[in-house]
Amino acid sequence: MKSKNQIVLFSFILIAFAIGVMSYKVNVLGFPLFSGETKKIWNIEAKVTFKGKGENAFISMALPSEQNGMVIVNEESSSANYGYTTSIIENVKRGEWAKRKVESDQTLYYSIDVVTDKYFEVKDTAQIQEPDLPEVSRAVIQAAKSLVKDVYDKSADNLSFTSLLIKEFNSKEPSQSVTMIKNNFMKTSLSKRNTLLDLLHSKKINARAIGSLILEDGKKNAILKPMIEVYQNKKWQLFDINKAKIANDETVFIWQRGGESLLDAEGVTKSKVRFSITENVVSARTAALEKDLKNQNALLDFSLFVLPNASQNAFKLLLLVPLGALVVVIMRVIVGLKTSGTFMPILLSMAFMQTQLLPGILMFVLVVSMGLIVRSYLSHLNLLLVARISAVVIVVVAIMAFVAIMAQKLELEYAASITFFPMVILAWTIERMSIVWEEDGPKEVLLQGGGSLIVSILAFFAMTNETFSFITFNFPESLLAVLGLIILLGRYSGYRLSELYRFKSMVD
Amino acid sequence: MFANPFKLKKRGILGMNARNIEYISKYNDRKNYPLVDDKLKTKQIAQKHGIAVPDLIGFIQYQVEINTFEKMIENKNSFVIKPAQGSGGRGILVIVNTDNDEYIKPSGEKVSHSDVRRHISNILSGLYSLGGKNDVAVFESLVDFDEAFEGFSFEGVPDVRIIVYKGYPAMAMMRLSTAESDGKANLHQGAVGVGIDIVTGKAISAVQHDSPATHHPDTGKDLLTLVVPHWETILPLSAKCYDITEMGYLGADIVIDKKRGPLILELNARPGLAIQIANDLGALKRFDEIDKVAGSHKSLKERVQFSKDMFGAK
Numbered sequence: 001m002k003s004k005n006q007i008v009l010f011s012f013i014l015i016a017f018a019i020g021v022m023s024y025k026v027n028v029l030g031f032p033l034f035s036g037e038t039k040k041i042w043n044i045e046a047k048v049t050f051k052g053k054g055e056n057a058f059i060s061m062a063l064p065s066e067q068n069g070m071v072i073v074n075e076e077s078s079s080a081n082y083g084y085t086t087s088i089i090e091n092v093k094r095g096e097w098a099k100r101k102v103e104s105d106q107t108l109y110y111s112i113d114v115v116t117d118k119y120f121e122v123k124d125t126a127q128i129q130e131p132d133l134p135e136v137s138r139a140v141i142q143a144a145k146s147l148v149k150d151v152y153d154k155s156a157d158n159l160s161f162t163s164l165l166i167k168e169f170n171s172k173e174p175s176q177s178v179t180m181i182k183n184n185f186m187k188t189s190l191s192k193r194n195t196l197l198d199l200l201h202s203k204k205i206n207a208r209a210i211g212s213l214i215l216e217d218g219k220k221n222a223i224l225k226p227m228i229e230v231y232q233n234k235k236w237q238l239f240d241i242n243k244a245k246i247a248n249d250e251t252v253f254i255w256q257r258g259g260e261s262l263l264d265a266e267g268v269t270k271s272k273v274r275f276s277i278t279e280n281v282v283s284a285r286t287a288a289l290e291k292d293l294k295n296q297n298a299l300l301d302f303s304l305f306v307l308p309n310a311s312q313n314a315f316k317l318l319l320l321v322p323l324g325a326l327v328v329v330i331m332r333v334i335v336g337l338k339t340s341g342t343f344m345p346i347l348l349s350m351a352f353m354q355t356q357l358l359p360g361i362l363m364f365v366l367v368v369s370m371g372l373i374v375r376s377y378l379s380h381l382n383l384l385l386v387a388r389i390s391a392v393v394i395v396v397v398a399i400m401a402f403v404a405i406m407a408q409k410l411e412l413e414y415a416a417s418i419t420f421f422p423m424v425i426l427a428w429t430i431e432r433m434s435i436v437w438e439e440d441g442p443k444e445v446l447l448q449g450g451g452s453l454i455v456s457i458l459a460f461f462a463m464t465n466e467t468f469s470f471i472t473f474n475f476p477e478s479l480l481a482v483l484g485l486i487i488l489l490g491r492y493s494g495y496r497l498s499e500l501y502r503f504k505s506m507v508d
Numbered sequence: 509m510f511a512n513p514f515k516l517k518k519r520g521i522l523g524m525n526a527r528n529i530e531y532i533s534k535y536n537d538r539k540n541y542p543l544v545d546d547k548l549k550t551k552q553i554a555q556k557h558g559i560a561v562p563d564l565i566g567f568i569q570y571q572v573e574i575n576t577f578e579k580m581i582e583n584k585n586s587f588v589i590k591p592a593q594g595s596g597g598r599g600i601l602v603i604v605n606t607d608n609d610e611y612i613k614p615s616g617e618k619v620s621h622s623d624v625r626r627h628i629s630n631i632l633s634g635l636y637s638l639g640g641k642n643d644v645a646v647f648e649s650l651v652d653f654d655e656a657f658e659g660f661s662f663e664g665v666p667d668v669r670i671i672v673y674k675g676y677p678a679m680a681m682m683r684l685s686t687a688e689s690d691g692k693a694n695l696h697q698g699a700v701g702v703g704i705d706i707v708t709g710k711a712i713s714a715v716q717h718d719s720p721a722t723h724h725p726d727t728g729k730d731l732l733t734l735v736v737p738h739w740e741t742i743l744p745l746s747a748k749c750y751d752i753t754e755m756g757y758l759g760a761d762i763v764i765d766k767k768r769g770p771l772i773l774e775l776n777a778r779p780g781l782a783i784q785i786a787n788d789l790g791a792l793k794r795f796d797e798i799d800k801v802a803g804s805h806k807s808l809k810e811r812v813q814f815s816k817d818m819f820g821a822k
Contacts, residue, residue, distance in 0.1 A: 385629070385630060385634065385635055386633065435636075441697075491529060492525055493529045494523065494525060495513045495517075495525070499524060500510040500511045500512075502718050503511055505720060505785065506516070507512065
């Protein structure tokens with residue numbers, strides 16, 4: 001009794017563990033539970049154009065770095081004949097293109113794929129350090145002195161100060177001093193941002209310039225939108241310079257941080273950079289996979305996804321076998337069906353997966369019955385068992401070839417897939433069936449053959465079920481749950497369905 | 509179409525899963541299996557302990573020896589060839605007479621010399637053995653069965669199957685061959701099973717193909733008139749098999765020879781469940797009774813007496 005409890009506990013631990021890992025993958029890593037779910041991948045392309053003037057060209061552009069809530073899954077730079085390197089200048093990653101003697105119009109492309117992930121947080125601490133405050137030009141400070149003092153008195157902390165300040169400059173009825181500053185220092189949105197930064201810095205508030213993109217499908221020729229980040233409580237808070245702070249930044253992608261210029265071009269003229277944004281809808285699994293592999297999640301680092309594609313496909317099939325085994329266990333332990341050979345039905349159903357169900361069943365019945373006829377002749381030849389089974393194997397091959405050729409002549413396409421039948425297993429099946437025929441009669445042959453077919457058809461349905469195959473491949477840990485179930489079934493000591501029929505006469 | 513499982517439970521009927529988990533794997537130690545699975549070994553250990561068994565004529569282990577079989581049976585008209593590790597009655601060839609170069613099966617069917625050779629070859633190749641491993645062909649004298657069974661069996665030797673649980677004879681059944689079972693005494697091959705009263709050795713009820721029967725399908729004899737002779741010696745004989753094999757859940761197959769009396773034909777570590785239908789009784793009822801007293805009876809005699817006291821037909 002004690003060992004029984006242990007087994008029940010053990011299998012429940014297995015099942016709970018499998019479900020736990022699965023729900024972690026679904027909820028945290030963003031794996032979808034069903035194959036139909038989709039997710040967006042944003043493709044952001046920066047297009048750098050400039051005109052050569054016969055000199056050596058050196059283009060340097062600020063590149064985006066990791067940020068909370070966004071994972072860059074792919075990064076690509078295509079630029080024919082340009083030397084491309086990346087470097088880090090003042091904590092900012094920059095892409096650098098170089099080429100000698102550049103003439104005429106030139107275009108460089110740099111693109112990234114971005115997936116949103118609300119659980120993703122940047123581990124890099126460099127961004128959190130408090131930066132040194134830059135010098136602020138005196139003219140602005142003089143002009144805004146009273147305004148800043150006014151706002152400062154009304155605010156509680158850095159964040160409220162910033163948001164009040166932004167409000168002042170976007171007010172419909174601005175005060176005189178605001179109008180004056182706007183006219184003198186905020187002619188473009190870029191200078192507006194810089195002036196705001198200057199005012200923040202004058203109050204010793206940590207703030208930095210941001211160039212961001214709003215993720216919208218089909219956006220073309222976009223430029224970076226100037227924004228501000230303010231430091232408070234060891235966190236940076238993003239502000240739109242035309243609105244108060246941005247709470248939901250799921251659609252804001254920060255391309256550039258800090259005051260460094262976005263694009264530096266030497267030896268060329270008319271350089272500019274424009275962005276285009278495309279939304280790609282991919283299966284949620286692909287998105288999750290790209291993102292999590294990129295993050296080097298330990299769980300995925302040791303998963304099937306690190307295997308080459310060919311082995312992944314092989315495992316897709318292998319991972320279904322436990323499902324077939326579960327069907328066999330259920331049919332034998334709970335229902336009590338007789339099968340010829342314990343796991344022959346699984347091999348049969350794997351063959352059916354290749355041949356389709358109906359043609360598969362037809363071919364199986366055909367090959368086995370022709371095999372039985374040949375086998376009954378072979379039994380007169382007085383052969384040793386090994387030789388006889390080998391002979392049956394050859395006969396099976398011949399029958400398969402014959403069926404394939406006949407089908408070709410009759411233009412039945414699927415018959416070529418007959419080669420997927422495991423012929424050694426077929427040969428053994430024929431041998432066993434013929435013994436059963438001799439010893440127990442044809443009724444038993446039908447019983448066992450039919451039982452095997454029923455089990456393999458059920459296993460076929462279990463193994464070709466899209467949901468099942470999606471789950472077993474993407475959540476291989478579900479095998480542990482199957483294992484737990486099989487162990488539980490292995491301790492089932494109740495009646496089989498067939499016994500309820502068999503012993504019926506005893507209770508009537 | 510289906511019985512209510514709770515009713516089955518109430519009648520104490522043992523199912524296949526429960527048999528495997530609660531009885532076979534619990535009380536039959538794996539290391540003792542070869543003793544019962546290998547008929548040659550069973551025979552040897554039985555003889556060592558003075559238990560009567562059918563005479564061993566000889567055995568063939570290698571394919572090259574097959575041609576020596578004629579020499580082995582030179583002076584015998586009748587004999588039985590069986591695989592030492594066969595199960596469920598598979599691969600047993602019974603020859604009742606020899607006619608020139610041909611051998612005659614109980615059904616009158618003649619088999620040639622080369623048929624017999626092929627049969628031996630199949631046995632050695634492991635066609636009938638558990639797991640298909642190489643096997644030994646055992647030659648035994650054919651039992652000349654007791655006249656008490658005249659008319660109860662068709663072309664075959666009837667035997668008594670006794671389920672011995674923890675050394676106590678728990679249930680008994682007579683297995684009678686029919687035309688359908690081809691002279692074999694296995695119920696799943698169509699033989700008739702007759703439940704036998706543990707106290708008297710008299711028939712209680714009968715079954716063929718899992719349904720109740722009253723008369724032998726071939727001879728027409730009333731099955732309930734069957735009385736097993738030598739019953740007084742059969743019970744201790746079966747209980748003794750527990751002592752030599754230490755199998756807690758054991759099926760002892762006993763044949764009754766005209767001259768030699770009860771002989772142990774073979775032992776079975778996985779006896780089937782049909783005996784419950786033949787007795788119209790759930791095995792669990794008796795196993796539970798035995799569980800209550802197991803270990804308190806030291807001698808074989810006491811155990812047999814307990815079974816007689818408890819398990820008489822009402």
